[in-house]
Amino acid sequence: MALRFALIAAGLALASPGHAQDQIQVVTTTTDLRSLTEAVGGERVATVSLVPPNMDAEEYQPKPQDVLRLKNAHMLVRVGLDYDLWVDRLLAQAGKLEITRGGPGYVDASFAIAVLELRGMSVGPGDGHAHGSGNPHYWLDPKNAEIITGTILEALARIDPANAASYEANRLAFLARLKAKLAEWEATLAPLKGMPIVAYHNSWPYFARRFRLDFFAFIETKPGVPPSPSHLAGIVQTMHARGVRIVVREPHEPERDVAFVANKAGASIVTLAASVGALPRTGDYISLFDANVEALTLAATKR
Amino acid sequence: MIEPLLFLWPAFLAAVCLVGIHAYFGIQVLARKVIFVDLALAQIAALGATVAFMLGHPAQSVATYGYSLAFTLLAAVLLAFTRAWGTRVPQEALIGVIYVVAAAAAVLLIDRAPQGAEHLKQILTGNILTSGYNEVAVIVPLYAAVGLLHWLLRRRLTGTEPLIWDFVFYASFGVVVTSSVAIAGVLLVFSFLIIPAAIGVMFASSLARQLAIGWIVGTVISAAGLAASFAFDLPTGAAMVCAFGAALAVAGLLYPFLRGNRQSAWRVAIATARWTGAAILVGSALQLAAAPRADQPLIDLVEYAVPSLRALYFTRAEQTTFAEAAEYAERYRREADQLNDVERRNRTEGNAFDDFRVARISSFLKSYGEMRKGEQFVMGEVRARARERVRWGASVCLLALALLFAPVRWRRLWARVPR
Numbered sequence: 001m002a003l004r005f006a007l008i009a010a011g012l013a014l015a016s017p018g019h020a021q022d023q024i025q026v027v028t029t030t031t032d033l034r035s036l037t038e039a040v041g042g043e044r045v046a047t048v049s050l051v052p053p054n055m056d057a058e059e060y061q062p063k064p065q066d067v068l069r070l071k072n073a074h075m076l077v078r079v080g081l082d083y084d085l086w087v088d089r090l091l092a093q094a095g096k097l098e099i100t101r102g103g104p105g106y107v108d109a110s111f112a113i114a115v116l117e118l119r120g121m122s123v124g125p126g127d128g129h130a131h132g133s134g135n136p137h138y139w140l141d142p143k144n145a146e147i148i149t150g151t152i153l154e155a156l157a158r159i160d161p162a163n164a165a166s167y168e169a170n171r172l173a174f175l176a177r178l179k180a181k182l183a184e185w186e187a188t189l190a191p192l193k194g195m196p197i198v199a200y201h202n203s204w205p206y207f208a209r210r211f212r213l214d215f216f217a218f219i220e221t222k223p224g225v226p227p228s229p230s231h232l233a234g235i236v237q238t239m240h241a242r243g244v245r246i247v248v249r250e251p252h253e254p255e256r257d258v259a260f261v262a263n264k265a266g267a268s269i270v271t272l273a274a275s276v277g278a279l280p281r282t283g284d285y286i287s288l289f290d291a292n293v294e295a296l297t298l299a300a301t302k303r
Numbered sequence: 304m305i306e307p308l309l310f311l312w313p314a315f316l317a318a319v320c321l322v323g324i325h326a327y328f329g330i331q332v333l334a335r336k337v338i339f340v341d342l343a344l345a346q347i348a349a350l351g352a353t354v355a356f357m358l359g360h361p362a363q364s365v366a367t368y369g370y371s372l373a374f375t376l377l378a379a380v381l382l383a384f385t386r387a388w389g390t391r392v393p394q395e396a397l398i399g400v401i402y403v404v405a406a407a408a409a410v411l412l413i414d415r416a417p418q419g420a421e422h423l424k425q426i427l428t429g430n431i432l433t434s435g436y437n438e439v440a441v442i443v444p445l446y447a448a449v450g451l452l453h454w455l456l457r458r459r460l461t462g463t464e465p466l467i468w469d470f471v472f473y474a475s476f477g478v479v480v481t482s483s484v485a486i487a488g489v490l491l492v493f494s495f496l497i498i499p500a501a502i503g504v505m506f507a508s509s510l511a512r513q514l515a516i517g518w519i520v521g522t523v524i525s526a527a528g529l530a531a532s533f534a535f536d537l538p539t540g541a542a543m544v545c546a547f548g549a550a551l552a553v554a555g556l557l558y559p560f561l562r563g564n565r566q567s568a569w570r571v572a573i574a575t576a577r578w579t580g581a582a583i584l585v586g587s588a589l590q591l592a593a594a595p596r597a598d599q600p601l602i603d604l605v606e607y608a609v610p611s612l613r614a615l616y617f618t619r620a621e622q623t624t625f626a627e628a629a630e631y632a633e634r635y636r637r638e639a640d641q642l643n644d645v646e647r648r649n650r651t652e653g654n655a656f657d658d659f660r661v662a663r664i665s666s667f668l669k670s671y672g673e674m675r676k677g678e679q680f681v682m683g684e685v686r687a688r689a690r691e692r693v694r695w696g697a698s699v700c701l702l703a704l705a706l707l708f709a710p711v712r713w714r715r716l717w718a719r720v721p722r
Contacts, residue, residue: 063414114658114661114662116661116665117647118665119643119668119672134665134668194651194652205647208650208651209649212650212651212655213650213651214651226430226432226538226539226540227432228537228538229307229314229432229529229532229539230307230533230534230536232310233533236310254424254430256429256430256433257433259433260432260433260435263435
């Protein structure tokens, strides 16, 4: 195993970049992690995301091709925190030790993230997640990209030590760009500080924490269960009381239920992308935030 | 405060409209023995919409509706022509095949365009709670037109006339189902279709009376389901479907009393209830004796209703341990909730916590979760041990109770015992 791995690493180190076969094949579960891996790996890695953009990764149903993709991969990057549990079964099927848990090519991107809304192992009340590992949407805090890319860099350097320096340079360049952008986003969203917002699904705590927004209620209380009338009535009542003007919906979430709540409370609907590629003009990690920040400010200043 | 009535009113109106047309179609569907035809037609309509979506038409466009309608009409032709099958293969078989193939074909199409997944889901899982007056305004004229058409053609749509009339039946039904499923979802539409009609058919023989019973029953149950969903904080569609199911069960129980010999109905009902009770008690006794550590549904249920019953078989020490563990578990839960609340408020109030602070909070939360799990384990263990201790005595008691419950004539048996 170690020998085989060393051979691969040596082979990769000797190979010149540019040929598709010589690139490091990385499989990520989501498009967000793909974008971040590309930012670190640059041209030396070929990254593919198992979940297509604009699909709910929590409900993804793997396809036979996915096993093949894993079999050909040198590295797997997953979200973790029970978000992409389906990848465990795929990994067992692919049977490739180097990218299974404990292997050098296995990356759980949630490593070292400060997790929010952890509820022990018990099922928390009405926060829209049926698992106790904490809220898994941590990539929506741009600062967490620092940690995620760090974890990815470490794994890439392990697999391909010869190019570690170039990966590190890529990452630093990306972080510098991100830092400038973050300052810009924070400045743009500063007038919205503390603004009360209702969302369909609880995807936004990390985003809210970074940009000081108040996502205080969610239309969906448990995944897959339609909201009860008293829950909706309560939300509408609070929205009236607090003067909420924005209801956030992701593109894959039911329009009808969101429109119902927004109409009752006289708020407008903003469609935000929780993942790279979920909306047009969200092709990579940075443009994802660009688009969301723009959509939010537009909605907030509309009236 | 928003009046619950105002909140539920549009949903109730929509339900009344849906019951109005579906109770009628339900009676027809029951007579033709094509029970699941609505599922097949809804799925076909969804497939048509998916095709339109794939070709680049927006969700609420005329083109999309046209594709839905065209697919539904094609299915109607198929359904009309297969009436003749009935002698060899039941028509339900074909209906089932249409349903699964349409569903599978839609999945295949969506695989090529992931953004269609949510679209397909929306077509098939409406939520009646979020229906508005605009939707009611669309379906009222549509259903009225279909109803009028059926009234005018009432002599032709009996299911025994030439096939063209069957086609008219399935086509008009398809038009109705396509709109109703988008409003209420397949589960609820199926309940609207079958249950009021079944209750009507059960208690009346003329179409007019069956319809009247179906309409009244359907309206009342819809109101009850909506009210229950508000009062008990339940998802509306599911609550209404269960209300309809309960109503059918009640109707089934009442049927022998209203239609048959009342005395024998009582006798059968009481005997059934006693045998069921006895069977449950014997089962619980055996379960307790054989596997005292496993779940004991009956005992758990009774203890849940009357927690003080535990005092009957817990020792004093066990009672204290159990109560303390319960108290600690609750305390950990409260502490964790408080911490979560602090973090949540800090997102907008005061100085933002740094990552270190947040990580500390989440590690505390993790510990609280583990500790709470530990306390719950203690509670389960104490209870399991107590049950293990008393299992033989308690099982014998349950068996004795079962004997009392069972409708066996003890006196006559006693007299027969040879002495």
